[in-house]
Amino acid sequence: MKAGEAARAVFEAEFGSEPEGCWCAPGRVNLIGEHVDYAGGLCLPIALPQVTTVAMRRRADGRLRIRSSGFDPVDIDLRDRQIDGWAAYVAGVAWALEPPGFAGADIAIASEVPVGAGLSSSAALETAVAVALADLCGLPLDDEGRERLAEACVRAENDYAGAPTGGLDQRIALHGRAGHALLLDFADGTSDHIPFDAGKQGLTVLVVDTGTGHRLADGQYGQRRREVEDATRLLDVGSLREARSAEPIADPLLHRRARHVIGEISRVRQAAESLRAGRIRDLGPLLDASHRSLRDDFEVSCLELDTAVDAAVAAGALGARMVGGGFGGSVIALCEDARVDDVRQAVADAAARRDLPAPAFLRASASGGARRC
Numbered sequence: 001m002k003a004g005e006a007a008r009a010v011f012e013a014e015f016g017s018e019p020e021g022c023w024c025a026p027g028r029v030n031l032i033g034e035h036v037d038y039a040g041g042l043c044l045p046i047a048l049p050q051v052t053t054v055a056m057r058r059r060a061d062g063r064l065r066i067r068s069s070g071f072d073p074v075d076i077d078l079r080d081r082q083i084d085g086w087a088a089y090v091a092g093v094a095w096a097l098e099p100p101g102f103a104g105a106d107i108a109i110a111s112e113v114p115v116g117a118g119l120s121s122s123a124a125l126e127t128a129v130a131v132a133l134a135d136l137c138g139l140p141l142d143d144e145g146r147e148r149l150a151e152a153c154v155r156a157e158n159d160y161a162g163a164p165t166g167g168l169d170q171r172i173a174l175h176g177r178a179g180h181a182l183l184l185d186f187a188d189g190t191s192d193h194i195p196f197d198a199g200k201q202g203l204t205v206l207v208v209d210t211g212t213g214h215r216l217a218d219g220q221y222g223q224r225r226r227e228v229e230d231a232t233r234l235l236d237v238g239s240l241r242e243a244r245s246a247e248p249i250a251d252p253l254l255h256r257r258a259r260h261v262i263g264e265i266s267r268v269r270q271a272a273e274s275l276r277a278g279r280i281r282d283l284g285p286l287l288d289a290s291h292r293s294l295r296d297d298f299e300v301s302c303l304e305l306d307t308a309v310d311a312a313v314a315a316g317a318l319g320a321r322m323v324g325g326g327f328g329g330s331v332i333a334l335c336e337d338a339r340v341d342d343v344r345q346a347v348a349d350a351a352a353r354r355d356l357p358a359p360a361f362l363r364a365s366a367s368g369g370a371r372r373c
């Protein structure tokens with residue numbers, strides 16, 4: 001069953017009526033540019049074909065009733081500011097967006113984006129809710145309108161749900177385009193769609209969900225953000241985007257953190273150049289270098305991610321790295337189509353040998369952003 005139909009079915013079963021419509025938004029993988037969005041950096045994500053869908057009908061009594069199969073029902077007052085858990089990603093968007101004339105809704109959710117896999121299920125949910133509210137309440141859905149929705153979703157995540165994330169996930173979920181990667185510039189807010197069709201070149205972007213849940217609302221992600229801010233102050237620059245080298249920083253830990261950010265931004269530039277020239281294979285060594293930097297300098301990897309990356313590369317992947325915030329979640333491996341089965345087998349075997357959870361696999365192809373469905 002498609003996600004749109006699934007959300008509609010939950011809606012009809014739970015509320016006994018038809019929704020006004022269904023809207024969906026994708027998960028994402030970031031090809032490269034990790035932990036640099038909040039440092040004024042560059043990121044190069046693609047939107048996934050897997051989407052989260054919301055079915056919605058407006059109410060007039062100030063209530064939000066939210067249903068999702070597998071989760072407890074949530075009934076809240078729109079003015080409530082103390083919502084915990086997944087429903088905060090829904091209520092927070094209504095709070096941040098303040099759509100004109102909006103006075104509550106019945107909402108059903110169905111998702112194909114694995115939760116806690118580092119594939120941005122929360123941003124998929126936020127942005128699906130945002131386009132639904134925008135569409136129903138007459139807010140524009142052109143590029144500019146979408147940028148405003150992305151900003152509201154980031155506020156919802158930072159100030160309402162309490163996850164201090166940087167904006168990469170919401171922007172790709174809203175602006176993603178089929179067959180393209182999106183070069184996002186967090187220094188000036190611009191973006192550029194770059195053709196990216198790995199399949200045409202006989203390549204696969206294999207996503208390995210290690211089955212180890214990651215959490216962004218816990219301390220580690222916020223800790224890294226603070227370290228980046230400290231390094232920025234020590235280098236006396238507006239953001240690490242302006243820094244050329246971490247050399248002046250004596251503190252070894254902050255030195256490593258800054259070295260990651262500066263190196264990663266330069267890798268994104270090289271990756272974007274390769275894609276513009278149609279040389280997707282050249283991403284391979286950049287992915288490997290990105291992973292080493294995230295593992296050793298930024299210290300956001302973990303045994304499950306390293307095991308998957310090492311096994312993928314040993315089995316012939318052109319390059320592999322962890323994606324997303326880290327501390328669990330997923331890995332991407334760029335593979336020649338002919339090697340995909342070997343890589344999957346090697347990654348699964350390596351996890352089994354170490355008694356780690358059995359990984360799940362999906363193929364990433366650059367897909368479209370949030371939309372009515």
Ligand code: GLA
Nearest residue numbers: 034035165166167168324325
């Ligand atoms: C998470 C955050 C993003 C970004 C990545 C790391 O996905 O939500 O804002 O910081 O981690 O690149």
